[in-house]
Amino acid sequence: MAGPQKSMSVSEAAALCGVGRTTVGYWIRSKKLHASRVGRNYTIPVEDLLFFLKTSGQEIPAELLAESCNGPIFKSYQNCWQYWNGSDHGQRCHGCIAFKNQLQACFTVKDSGLLGCSDCHTCRYYIETFLHRIQFVHQIELPAAVFKDLYLWGGNSSCAEICSVQQNELVGMGIERIVHADSLPKVIEAIRKLALGAPQVKEDCIIWIKNDRESPKKIRVSVYLLREPANALLVLGVPLIFK
Incomplete structure (x- = not known):
């Protein structure tokens, strides 16, 4: 060529x-x-x-x-209704909120009750289109997650543990369910800076994480803008333990 x-x-x-x-x-x-x-x-x-x-x-x-030669090989992005077109599963797509709102990441509305399917973490479409792109987080020992547009695409077991949820629950979870209300403005400001071209959010960013089983946890986070998935963010956390 x-x-x-x-x-x-x-x-x-x-x-x-x-x-x-x-x-x-x-x-x-x-x-x-x-x-x-x-x-x-x-x-x-x-x-x-x-x-x-x-x-x-x-x-x-x-x-x-x-x-x-520039990196790993992924499938191109398709919307879920395009992916399932022509299959039995695809017959449900036109009544689904993801199709009606033309959402790229359908799993971000899984908690609405209006999604035409369930169990996003085991969905073939999610695995082939999204999970392959963020598999690297499972090789990171620190709590790590990838999010875009204020929704998580997934995270590793350490991230799930610090948030006191099952790992599969992280898929499509809004950050407002994880980040304490007192820390949300700081997180949104960090995202805004990254969108304007800042290379990363340095490790002195400290936020509070919600925890349904215990009191909120204080962690130090670093946030990085990823090349792939485009415009997605990688967040790494270090719990702060006080004696």
């Missing part, structure tokens, strides 16, 4: 992978490879072709390897 491509046709994908157009068509029809329909033709995002080849154990062409 002459330069970085964001998408390609079925014919281009077939030629690149050394297979026939019917094979690529089968990958698409069987929902193994994501593609968007444009008129009578399909357009395949390069990142989705990369993800499919990698996860199915197939050889990745040298031309595509150049596309993935």
Whole structure:
């Protein structure tokens, strides 16, 4: 390829992978490879072709390897109703609050009672589209979580422990359920600074965390703006223990 491509046709994908157009068509029809329909033709995002080849154990062409040299390979973002389109699950999507409000991160409204599904942490769509992007938090020993637009995308077991919740409950949880009311203005101000270009919130940021089982906990946090997921934030916490 002459330069970085964001998408390609079925014919281009077939030629690149050394297979026939019917094979690529089968990958698409069987929902193994994501593609968007444009008129009578399909357009395949390069990142989705990369993800499919990698996860199915197939050889990745040298031309595509150049596309993935900057980091791990993820599927492109799809809205949940696009992901489930054509499946039995997808028949419920048009009555769902995520579809009606065109939400990208449907799991952030799981507590509304209006979401067309449940158990977001085990949902195939959440796992393939979002969880893969934040798996790194489970390699961090400190309490760590990723959040965007004031909702958590997930966190590690240390984060769940300090918040006194089950780890799966962190998925889609609003920060107002975690951060004490006295500390919310400070957190929102930190998010505003990051949005304006500050590289991080330094470790002298101290906030109070809610805890239903005990009194609120005081922690020192650092917050970092992530490149991927775009505009998401990584927060690391260190509990402050006073004797």
